[in-house]
């Protein structure tokens with residue numbers, strides 16, 4: 001399809017490749033964009049940095065990597081045949097199983113055809129004269145296209161480990177977010193893990209099983225709840241499969257686009273202590289993120305939130321035998337849920353093992369890495385393997401990693417210097433015909449990403465189809481509409497407890513990154529409604545033009 005001038009609106013020019021749409025990324029978002037847009041007859045060209053499809057699930061191969069959204073939700077709904085034929089083996093799928101699923105989808109719908117792998121998009125410039133994007137890869141290829149879709153993921157740019165002396169380390173090291181495809185042998189070794197967010201919490205119990213000694217370097221204790229993973233309850237699965245579309249309709253009404261049978265509508269503060277405890281216990285037994293949703297005000301009222309936090313701390317103390325270690329593991333000083341809640345399998349209990357050590361690097365920071373291990377200001381901890389579970393430059397990072405230049409030569413880095421701005425998380429004023437999927441200002445990481453992706457791609461596809469039908473070739477966000485959206489996201493975020501933590505949601509984990517709450521926090525249903533309103537009102541907030549190339 002690429003380079004074949006079959007498209008109806010091909011502009012003049014001598015650059016070798018032309019596509020109606022370039023899609024950056026071949027994870028869940030990119031693949032579905034290919035499928036939808038190709039179905040609509042657009043010539044689509046894709047670039048992907050990895051050698052194959054999968055996005056985040058291609059790279060995050062660390063032991064224990066699994067999704068924290070239930071499998072029956074974290075899967076495409078666009079094809080009933082696909083959802084009927086695919087069987088998940090566990091309630092929360094492992095990375096290998098999700099990667100198998102994505103490969104199955106790519107094969108089934110022939111989605112690799114238009115994707116060029118092992119190509120990282122490094123630059124994209126909008127030529128306002130011709131109304132085209134010129135997209136460049138790290139291999140020097142250039143493609144001209146009318147529309148550019150950034151399906152680059154929200155947690156796809158791991159922070160490089162910036163520890164002094166790492167180059168002198170004589171053992172092996174890896175980042176969870178860029179885990180070696182050939183694996184990393186930790187059997188019988190002294191393993192150090194730096195970082196106790198979701199990736200650390202998922203990998204630590206499995207590493208402890210095989211390591212001779214495991215040293216965990218913790219800066220901020222995380223709130224974590226048991227995932228209660230296992231085979232999918234056959235009765236539940238049968239009820240979903242009896243009418244999967246109806247189930248999807250149901251989940252479209254929940255905050256995050258997944259099932260939430262325990263979601264509450266009352267205040268935690270209205271309940272008696274006993275009733276609240278019983279409700280939290282039920283959430284604990286159900287697993288998932290339900291502990292944050294069993295009352296309506298757990299993420300908006302500090303006292304309600306404190307009750308949930310206290311409940312988790314009590315659970316922790318019941319598991320960890322050594323009171324000193326329990327105290328060191330105890331999260332405090334920020335609301336539960338304001339940093340992403342981890343779902344774990346046996347995390348706390350692992351600290352009862354004699355071969356596991358917990359180092360508080362808030363009290364004694366890591367100073368440098370030596371040839372032999374990790375050195376804090378207090379002492380050296382010998383290690384044969386170091387695992388960096390230190391997180392990502394989230395949400396805006398992967399977009400800002402490319403040189404994107406819009407109208408009047410303004411770059412995205414300039415426009416986002418004070419933090420990301422967007423209209424609906426889908427478009428950015430001054431960057432015509434550029435769409436972001438799960439971009440800053442959309443619900444993204446607060447939701448079931450696959451549900452959010454399907455919504456975004458469908459919305460963009462409908463917009464492009466309508467433009468084609470009306471002979472329109474350029475669309476961009478109105479600055480005033482964008483300002484109002486940014487203000488709305490900020491206003492809602494300020495009504496929640498999210499801004500009270502130093503989280504990657506806020507950009508706080510990357511030095512120098514502006515502190516802005518980057519996700520739309522009111523949930524998927526109101527977001528969808530807002531997007532539908534925009535369409536009903538003739539794409540309000542967007543400006544179209546019928547530029548002639």
Ligand code: NA7
Pocket residue numbers: 155176194195196197198199200201217218219220340361366389390391392504509
């Ligand atoms: P996170 O949640 O950002 O966790 C990173 C962890 O690494 C966190 O505990 C950090 O402590 C710690 N960290 C980061 N830099 C350092 C340094 N320099 N020294 C010590 N400790 C450090 O990333 P994850 O990969 O675990 O999870 C990201 C998401 O991916 C997850 O929520 C899932 O949705 C998938 P801090 O809290 O900053 O003090």
